[in-house]
Amino acid sequence: MPELRKDPVVGRWVIVATERARRPGEFVQQRVEPVDPAKDPFSERNEQYTPPEVFAFRDERSKPNGPGWQVRVVPNKFPALRVEGDLGKEGQGIYDKMNGVGAHEVIIETPNPLLQLEQQPIEGIARVIETYKIRMVDLLHDTRFRYVLVFRNFGPQAGANIPHPHSQLIATPVTPKRIKEKLAGAMQYYGYKERSIYEDILRQETKEGTRLVCENAGFVAFCPFASRFPFEVTIMPRRQSAYFQDIQPNEILLLADTLKLTLQKLAKALNQPQYNYIITTAPARYPRPGYWATIDQDFRWHIEILPRLTLIAGFEVGTGFYINPTPPEEAAKYLREIQI
Amino acid sequence: MPELRKDPVVGRWVIVATERARRPGEFVQQRVEPVDPAKDPFSERNEQYTPPEVFAFRDERSKPNGPGWQVRVVPNKFPALRVEGDLGKEGQGIYDKMNGVGAHEVIIETPNPLLQLEQQPIEGIARVIETYKIRMVDLLHDTRFRYVLVFRNFGPQAGANIPHPHSQLIATPVTPKRIKEKLAGAMQYYGYKERSIYEDILRQETKEGTRLVCENAGFVAFCPFASRFPFEVTIMPRRQSAYFQDIQPNEILLLADTLKLTLQKLAKALNQPQYNYIITTAPARYPRPGYWATIDQDFRWHIEILPRLTLIAGFEVGTGFYINPTPPEEAAKYLREIQI
Numbered sequence: 149m150p151e152l153r154k155d156p157v158v159g160r161w162v163i164v165a166t167e168r169a170r171r172p173g174e175f176v177q178q179r180v181e182p183v184d185p186a187k188d189p190f191s192e193r194n195e196q197y198t199p200p201e202v203f204a205f206r207d208e209r210s211k212p213n214g215p216g217w218q219v220r221v222v223p224n225k226f227p228a229l230r231v232e233g234d235l236g237k238e239g240q241g242i243y244d245k246m247n248g249v250g251a252h253e254v255i256i257e258t259p260n261p262l263l264q265l266e267q268q269p270i271e272g273i274a275r276v277i278e279t280y281k282i283r284m285v286d287l288l289h290d291t292r293f294r295y296v297l298v299f300r301n302f303g304p305q306a307g308a309n310i311p312h313p314h315s316q317l318i319a320t321p322v323t324p325k326r327i328k329e330k331l332a333g334a335m336q337y338y339g340y341k342e343r344s345i346y347e348d349i350l351r352q353e354t355k356e357g358t359r360l361v362c363e364n365a366g367f368v369a370f371c372p373f374a375s376r377f378p379f380e381v382t383i384m385p386r387r388q389s390a391y392f393q394d395i396q397p398n399e400i401l402l403l404a405d406t407l408k409l410t411l412q413k414l415a416k417a418l419n420q421p422q423y424n425y426i427i428t429t430a431p432a433r434y435p436r437p438g439y440w441a442t443i444d445q446d447f448r449w450h451i452e453i454l455p456r457l458t459l460i461a462g463f464e465v466g467t468g469f470y471i472n473p474t475p476p477e478e479a480a481k482y483l484r485e486i487q488i
Numbered sequence: 489m490p491e492l493r494k495d496p497v498v499g500r501w502v503i504v505a506t507e508r509a510r511r512p513g514e515f516v517q518q519r520v521e522p523v524d525p526a527k528d529p530f531s532e533r534n535e536q537y538t539p540p541e542v543f544a545f546r547d548e549r550s551k552p553n554g555p556g557w558q559v560r561v562v563p564n565k566f567p568a569l570r571v572e573g574d575l576g577k578e579g580q581g582i583y584d585k586m587n588g589v590g591a592h593e594v595i596i597e598t599p600n601p602l603l604q605l606e607q608q609p610i611e612g613i614a615r616v617i618e619t620y621k622i623r624m625v626d627l628l629h630d631t632r633f634r635y636v637l638v639f640r641n642f643g644p645q646a647g648a649n650i651p652h653p654h655s656q657l658i659a660t661p662v663t664p665k666r667i668k669e670k671l672a673g674a675m676q677y678y679g680y681k682e683r684s685i686y687e688d689i690l691r692q693e694t695k696e697g698t699r700l701v702c703e704n705a706g707f708v709a710f711c712p713f714a715s716r717f718p719f720e721v722t723i724m725p726r727r728q729s730a731y732f733q734d735i736q737p738n739e740i741l742l743l744a745d746t747l748k749l750t751l752q753k754l755a756k757a758l759n760q761p762q763y764n765y766i767i768t769t770a771p772a773r774y775p776r777p778g779y780w781a782t783i784d785q786d787f788r789w790h791i792e793i794l795p796r797l798t799l800i801a802g803f804e805v806g807t808g809f810y811i812n813p814t815p816p817e818e819a820a821k822y823l824r825e826i827q828i
Contacts, residue, residue, distance in 0.1 A: 149570055149588055150569060150570065150588025151587065152586045152661065153585045156583055158665070159665060160665045161660075161662045161665070164588075165568070228503050229490060230489060241692040242496055242685075242688045242692055243494070244493070244496070245493045245494065246492045247490075247491065247492070248489055248490030248491050248492055248503055297803075299803045305799065307803060318809075320492075320501075320809070322492060322501045324807040324809040325499060325501070325808040325809070326806065326809075345582075349582065356581070373580075374583070376805075424803050426803060426807060428807075452806055454806060459645065460800045461647035463641065463766060465716075465794070465800055466666065466764065466766040466768075467665075468669075469637065469658075469660070469664040
């Protein structure tokens with residue numbers, strides 16, 4: 149019998165197939181082609197093909213927009229939003245709109261076009277995570293911005309047009325709807341139970357262990373109870389913290405370790421699947437709307453990894469009703485048993 | 489300057505590109521291959537390849553599960569939900585689940601494997617719409633079911649595995665989250681404005697005309713102000729009605745006319761694009777939860793047509809934050825000017 153499972157935070161029901169579960173080998177996948185270094189705008193010595201960098205980790209004597217860097221952040225050449233201008237909020241009849249003000253940046257994770265994130269040493273991954281933090285803190289000084297969305301697309305089906313390893317961020321003057329829903333759900337739970345929902349989730353996941361993928365002193369990786377997608381993984385910090393950018397140096401190393409191991413397991417289990425990951429964090433600290441006054445207690449930042457093994461049908465987008473052909477317990481068991 | 493636009497019902501912000509707008513010819517599309525009639529389980533005289541029919545429009549002397557039908561409804565051979573059993577609602581620690589009880593049916597729209605819905609005469613399309621209504625009414629007699637989701641996938645990227653023209657329905661024991669959000673948004677608007685949001689939308693769309701696709705005495709087709717996808721179209725009845733299944737015979741003909749014209753325009757403008765459409769309607773009338781007591785006044789059923797021209801990135805699913813490269817005003821202008 150298939151099961152209907154409810155996401156405990158946002159209340160979305162998901163159909164989870166329990167018979168005829170699809171196993172790793174049964175997903176047809178497009179192989180991700182490596183990049184041709186000569187045509188790669190993100191390679192070392194091709195710096196002139198990107199807009200000027202806004203941040204970089206680079207060798208002491210190297211110059212901006214020249215070689216000698218480890219991580220480089222540049223504005224997106226075709227940005228979805230523009231940095232200049234005011235918000236220009238206005239109505240248009242019954243509708244509401246504002247100018248598309250925001251930042252859209254690319255985080256080039258390495259000069260090496262063939263070195264995937266999970267193949268980097270822990271220090272390399274930690275440098276990428278630190279870059280996320282640095283850019284987030286910097287952009288949130290701009291009081292027009294309410295949220296910084298950090299995400300990584302791997303593979304063309306996941307939306308990555310350039311194969312060179314990179315992440316992206318979009319700073320927006322509004323808080324995305326799904327973030328608001330999570331805040332509201334977490335607040336409601338705390339109000340009712342007087343306990344954090346994320347604390348309860350971690351307690352149950354680490355105790356039951358059936359959906360656990362891996363864990364260390366700082367982080368727990370697990371396949372969520374109401375996974376929408378096969379092999380979906382959530383990485384959550386053990387320490388209560390609503391804001392990703394409050395991550396401490398030792399936690400960055402522990403997160404790098406968890407992220408590396410999780411992505412390695414997914415790559416090995418599913419033959420380098422295309423995926424997206426997203427950092428879900430609290431919106432800008434100030435101005436904090438009154439109804440999120442308890443955000444530090446209610447909400448916890450986390451990372452969602454969404455492998456692209458099945459089509460996302462418009463039907464699912466249109467209704468919020470997902471059908472997941474692989475139970476998270478089976479996905480987690482498979483990922484746990486993969487030896488790296 | 490790109491624009492941020494807010495969906496007036498559910499409050500989702502969408503980034504709408506206004507420069508470099510993508511025009512119909514610029515979307516790369518996979519052509520949908522026609523079916524091989526010999527291997528087509530939905531063809532006439534292949535009735536034995538489907539589970540026994542639950543409903544059909546057929547010639548007077550024809551026999552169930554034999555030839556001589558115009559529309560045929562059969563259970564899905566690989567259903568996402570099972571009809572038998574009780575709901576078995578229970579907790580599992582902090583999580584909630586229930587048995588995957590429900591119905592999953594296929595509406596075979598014509599015996600002709602090559603006759604797409606928009607190529608049928610008005611009477612043929614009306615027969616398909618009437619079948620939706622008949623199945624919806626029948627399934628909602630089962631008190632376990634709260635919602636009947638009617639949808640049509642066209643093309644493999646849109647989730648259709650069998651090319652023979654068909655729609656599907658899923659009856660579920662829960663109301664999908666996005667339906668709840670629409671009900672809540674519509675109720676909030678009515679509470680604040682003392683007017684129906686759908687009435688206001690129709691008034692503005694028919695008056696401004698910039699996002700209008702086509703209209704007749706019963707229905708209006710328009711590209712919504714905060715379209716998430718290029719060439720997204722909403723079809724809405726002029727008469728206030730929360731429940732699709734309350735549609736009257738003359739309205740069925742008018743809807744068939746609007747649906748035919750809209751799909752023909754999309755097919756011609758975008759070279760037979762893959763798409764999904766979804767009927768959004770109110771949940772089961774009884775038991776009606778107290779907080780939806782005003783549903784008949786607040787909410788209006790409608791159809792959303794979502795062409796699959798761009799990838800749906802996991803990023804967008806994960807955050808509810810959509811980037812639409814074609815302004816709905818340009819899409820609507822293009823569709824209006826297409827001559828059928």
